[in-house]
Amino acid sequence: MITKKLPILAVATAVTLSVLPTTPVFCQDSAAGHESGQAIKGAGSETGEAIKHAYRGTADQRSDAALTTKVKSALLSDKRTRKYSIHVESDQGKVAISGAVNSPSEAGYVQTVVAAVSGVREVDNRLTWPMS
Numbered sequence: 001m002i003t004k005k006l007p008i009l010a011v012a013t014a015v016t017l018s019v020l021p022t023t024p025v026f027c028q029d030s031a032a033g034h035e036s037g038q039a040i041k042g043a044g045s046e047t048g049e050a051i052k053h054a055y056r057g058t059a060d061q062r063s064d065a066a067l068t069t070k071v072k073s074a075l076l077s078d079k080r081t082r083k084y085s086i087h088v089e090s091d092q093g094k095v096a097i098s099g100a101v102n103s104p105s106e107a108g109y110v111q112t113v114v115a116a117v118s119g120v121r122e123v124d125n126r127l128t129w130p131m132s
Helices: 002-019 031-077 104-115
Strands: 086-091 094-100 122-128
Touching: 031 086, 031 094, 031 104, 094 104, 104 122
Parallel strands: 094 122
Antiparallel strands: 086 094
């Protein structure tokens, strides 16, 4: 029963399509179309910049983490500084150290050890010591 209806449907579709007038369709270049194209290009450019920024941020974080590890390793390798619990933070070569040491001279020594680590550009010494 379905096979009998199929040829009838095919014939009806063919007749309908042959009767309809064929009218050419023209595309019109408009300012809105141009603006849409520019918006798409801009969005692609912004996406590319966002990807570059994310990559640089990730690379910076890895670099900062590596520098922090190198500084902590240097502090733990030194006989005078390993006894202190010193917190280290790095941001693009700037290293902040905080914690408690025994004296101002020990704070200066710790700063010297940190400054000697390759990749350290600046040391922000926030170390404290007891007042006597």
